[in-house]
Amino acid sequence: MTHGSTLAGFIRTAMRRWPDREALVGGGVRWTYAELGAEANRFARYFRNCGLKRGDAVALLSGNTSAVIAATQAVQILGLRYTPLHPMGSEDDHAFVIEDAGITTLMVDADAHAVRGRTLKARMGLKRVLTFGPSDFGDDLVAGAASFDGSDVPIEAQPEDITSLNYTGGTTGRPKGVVHRHRSTVAMMTQELAFWEWPQDVRFLVATPLSHAAGAMMTPTLVKGGTFVFLKGFDPAEYLATIARERITATFMVPTMLYALLDYPGIADADLSSLEMLIYGAAPASPARLEQAIKVFGPILCQLYGQSEAPQTISYLAKADHLIAGRLGSCGLPVPCNQVRLITPDGRDADQDEPGEICFRGPTIMEGYWSRPEESAAAFRDGWLRTGDIARRDADGYLHIVDRSKDMIITGGFNVYPREIEDCLAQHPAVAMCAVVGVPDDKWGEAVKAVVVLKSGAMVSGEELVTAVRTAKGVHYAPKIIEFVESLPHTAVGKLDRKAIRAMSWQGQERLVG
Numbered sequence: 001m002t003h004g005s006t007l008a009g010f011i012r013t014a015m016r017r018w019p020d021r022e023a024l025v026g027g028g029v030r031w032t033y034a035e036l037g038a039e040a041n042r043f044a045r046y047f048r049n050c051g052l053k054r055g056d057a058v059a060l061l062s063g064n065t066s067a068v069i070a071a072t073q074a075v076q077i078l079g080l081r082y083t084p085l086h087p088m089g090s091e092d093d094h095a096f097v098i099e100d101a102g103i104t105t106l107m108v109d110a111d112a113h114a115v116r117g118r119t120l121k122a123r124m125g126l127k128r129v130l131t132f133g134p135s136d137f138g139d140d141l142v143a144g145a146a147s148f149d150g151s152d153v154p155i156e157a158q159p160e161d162i163t164s165l166n167y168t169g170g171t172t173g174r175p176k177g178v179v180h181r182h183r184s185t186v187a188m189m190t191q192e193l194a195f196w197e198w199p200q201d202v203r204f205l206v207a208t209p210l211s212h213a214a215g216a217m218m219t220p221t222l223v224k225g226g227t228f229v230f231l232k233g234f235d236p237a238e239y240l241a242t243i244a245r246e247r248i249t250a251t252f253m254v255p256t257m258l259y260a261l262l263d264y265p266g267i268a269d270a271d272l273s274s275l276e277m278l279i280y281g282a283a284p285a286s287p288a289r290l291e292q293a294i295k296v297f298g299p300i301l302c303q304l305y306g307q308s309e310a311p312q313t314i315s316y317l318a319k320a321d322h323l324i325a326g327r328l329g330s331c332g333l334p335v336p337c338n339q340v341r342l343i344t345p346d347g348r349d350a351d352q353d354e355p356g357e358i359c360f361r362g363p364t365i366m367e368g369y370w371s372r373p374e375e376s377a378a379a380f381r382d383g384w385l386r387t388g389d390i391a392r393r394d395a396d397g398y399l400h401i402v403d404r405s406k407d408m409i410i411t412g413g414f415n416v417y418p419r420e421i422e423d424c425l426a427q428h429p430a431v432a433m434c435a436v437v438g439v440p441d442d443k444w445g446e447a448v449k450a451v452v453v454l455k456s457g458a459m460v461s462g463e464e465l466v467t468a469v470r471t472a473k474g475v476h477y478a479p480k481i482i483e484f485v486e487s488l489p490h491t492a493v494g495k496l497d498r499k500a501i502r503a504m505s506w507q508g509q510e511r512l513v514g
Helices: 007-017 033-049 066-078 091-101 114-124 141-146 182-195 213-223 236-245 255-263 265-269 287-297 373-379 418-426 462-473 498-506
Strands: 022-026 029-032 057-061 081-084 105-109 128-132 162-167 177-181 203-206 227-230 250-253 277-280 301-307 310-317 339-343 356-361 384-393 399-404 409-411 414-416 431-441 445-454 481-484
Touching: 007 033, 007 066, 007 182, 007 213, 022 033, 022 066, 029 033, 033 066, 033 141, 057 066, 057 091, 057 114, 066 081, 066 105, 066 128, 066 141, 081 091, 091 114, 091 162, 091 177, 105 114, 114 128, 128 141, 162 182, 177 182, 182 213, 182 310, 203 213, 203 236, 213 227, 213 250, 213 310, 236 255, 236 265, 250 255, 255 277, 255 287, 255 431, 287 301, 287 418, 310 356, 310 384, 339 384, 373 384, 399 418, 409 431, 409 445, 414 418, 418 431, 418 445, 418 462, 431 498, 445 462, 462 481
Parallel strands: 022 227, 057 081, 057 105, 081 162, 105 128, 203 227, 203 250, 250 277, 277 301, 445 481
Antiparallel strands: 022 029, 162 177, 301 310, 339 356, 356 384, 384 399, 409 414, 431 445
């Protein structure tokens, strides 16, 4: 088996090819490839000195830092099984993941997560807690690694090793661990390199958690000899200043970040001249806001579509596609090497423009859910991954996601997909953001409810918004309830938290439109 088929092999090749180039910028450091590689090797030696060996299970609770990046590369070198803990997760969720994944070693940011780290150590009886920085509940792995040699550590990872065990959000029931081996992760990275529209000189900026989609942008950036720039969190002013200062050529945003930038007063004066690629994804984006984004950023937008079970590269909407009428509501064409079917509830292939569940087959697919054979079998019916996303395929083969199957609203016997209503509402000039959910209703079974955030200083009546939807989509799509709010709940990675929105609605907090 060759090391070239592991993530560590790809990264090691980059370190050797461009030792003097700038590899990593953020958190006060500017590391060359040689310096990043040396840091990763020091962490790898420290981990081995702690007794960690290939296949051992480690978890991470931290934000975006340079030390975390080096440590996670060391994890790949040694072939450890890596599980990130959601930085915003609850104690119970963290405890569940640690137990379910069989975690023996927990790495914790001593500054940001000391209380949780101390609690989890006591609650879970963890064998080993390593902290980024000094603490009273674990060993300082930064100080420990600093004493070791930075020369290359032999790569122990093998292609069949589990590289990551990432847990889904758990919107229904307990989270599930998604198993990816090096083969599927390398396939994802290779598809990113081959089919995304990268700049010649890659200077990539991220501000979302590296434990999620943003982390998958790092290895391709390094393979292309680029510079990876990270922020600890998202602030519009800081983000725009970083683009200008670091001459950023590529970036990744979730839609809520994109909307925040579009609504930020300083966007008009921002220097965006270096940007050549703006990737967005991880949640649906409003076509109306995408039109606005193209006017602000230029024709540089491209969309990724994937999910934890088949990350990042199920399909891709290219820059040029964003300029074609009717394409902004699409998530693009399936990436070559992938197979996509749309299957109706009665098990047949959907006709053109008929909604069906996206079913996927390809090299990036997960192996299954950790220790959940029944749920794994349900996800893979007839050899196809059932994504739970409902889409239609247009005459040109482009996929248009209608909604998640579980988000579908049945009102008065009609199937209604919230995404279509949200896209309609987002076209109104007063609407900044919205979410549509189904709420219990004695007459309709479920009633369509829209929760709306208005743009600063804008005013519109609920009746006007209902009329706009009714005119565009028909009476059964028109919301029965409109609620205006100051903000919508989101997960830590920027997705609408529909579970929280539904919970509020089912408690009878809706406001009827007269």
